[in-house]
Amino acid sequence: xxxxxxxxLKVSIVGFVLVGSISLISSAVFSALSASAFNASAQPxxxxxxxxTYADVGAGFGxxxxxxxxxxxxxxxxxxxxxxxxxxxxxxxxxxAAASNILTTDAAKGLQMSVTGCTVPWTPAxxxxxxxxxxxxxxxxxxxxxxxxxxxxxxxxxxETLNLRIGISLPDATETTTNGVPPVxxxxxxxxxxxxxxxxxxxxxxxxxx
Amino acid sequence: MNVAGIVIAxxxxxxxxxxALVSAVITSGEQSITSAxxxxxxxxxxxxxxxxxxxxxxxxxTFTLTNAGTATLASMTLTVSASGDRNIxxxxxxxxxxxxxxxxxxxxxxxxxxxxxxxxxxxxxDVTTWTLRKTSNGGNATFSVNVLVTSNDIAD
Numbered sequence: 001x002x003x004x005x006x007x008x009l010k011v012s013i014v015g016f017v018l019v020g021s022i023s024l025i026s027s028a029v030f031s032a033l034s035a036s037a038f039n040a041s042a043q044p045x046x047x048x049x050x051x052x053t054y055a056d057v058g059a060g061f062g063x064x065x066x067x068x069x070x071x072x073x074x075x076x077x078x079x080x081x082x083x084x085x086x087x088x089x090x091x092x093x094x095x096x097a098a099a100s101n102i103l104t105t106d107a108a109k110g111l112q113m114s115v116t117g118c119t120v121p122w123t124p125a126x127x128x129x130x131x132x133x134x135x136x137x138x139x140x141x142x143x144x145x146x147x148x149x150x151x152x153x154x155x156x157x158x159x160e161t162l163n164l165r166i167g168i169s170l171p172d173a174t175e176t177t178t179n180g181v182p183p184v185x186x187x188x189x190x191x192x193x194x195x196x197x198x199x200x201x202x203x204x205x206x207x208x209x210x
Numbered sequence: 211m212n213v214a215g216i217v218i219a220x221x222x223x224x225x226x227x228x229x230a231l232v233s234a235v236i237t238s239g240e241q242s243i244t245s246a247x248x249x250x251x252x253x254x255x256x257x258x259x260x261x262x263x264x265x266x267x268x269x270x271x272t273f274t275l276t277n278a279g280t281a282t283l284a285s286m287t288l289t290v291s292a293s294g295d296r297n298i299x300x301x302x303x304x305x306x307x308x309x310x311x312x313x314x315x316x317x318x319x320x321x322x323x324x325x326x327x328x329x330x331x332x333x334x335x336d337v338t339t340w341t342l343r344k345t346s347n348g349g350n351a352t353f354s355v356n357v358l359v360t361s362n363d364i365a366d
Contacts, residue, residue, distance in 0.1 A: 202232040
């Protein structure tokens, strides 16, 4: 009986010793040293902005064009500004037409658009650029501009204003109106309601080391 | 440590390029573009131009050209054909048409064309007058007149 009691006592003592040892080990882990550093003043990190706006120069897009005839070119002028803080790229132009007719569906007989830039603002009354002109888009049929945006400029600086002359032409055509009746497929007396859309994307993303 | 696209490793900081592109769009309001319409109406004043139009003895025929379209016209070509047994003069205006005042003479069986920038009904609703007359009395002449108008200009 005594032997059994001694055994129980020994086991209990060994258990207490083991638990005590584990506690000592744990205490040793929790007592490790640490250090940290941080900037005393918070670092501002701000994102850039990308913005396009346009303004009519002269009649611009805000005034209807009436009575355009085959061979006519009507020039309208606008100022397109990349007004954000980010540079842009791949500036494109596309158009949409509220209603379809030959003016906007026929690549040969319908309207054609061109875009020319000027380093200084255009003089709309005379159509004169007193700076340097650059052709940004050659004469392009309306159906093409409706189907596919056309690239005007590959890069636009932040804050840059593009002075644009938009040429709207009706190609030469021969039609004969007989006794007041125009021919089938005439370009006469039609109206196209055009919406002009310019689009750009941000400049190529950068990896900045400084 | 990776936090929202910004990697901080030691003292160096690298800004990771955004994956999505920012784009900007500007769209105009609708711009109306209307093409012109060309229409010339010929009216015989003192006689018919319906077939067979003919000039009898001492007859002349005055007709008007009306710009019934919306286009502004720059020039036109008048084509006159004569048949029968007399030649035909074409004169601008409502005049006593003779050799001196004529701008074209169509011989029998001939078609002549004359291009002009005068007596053109330039603006919509403008009306101009022309006269046909046989070159001599007696006999008979039938005629036809065709008008081709042109307009080309560049507007700013």
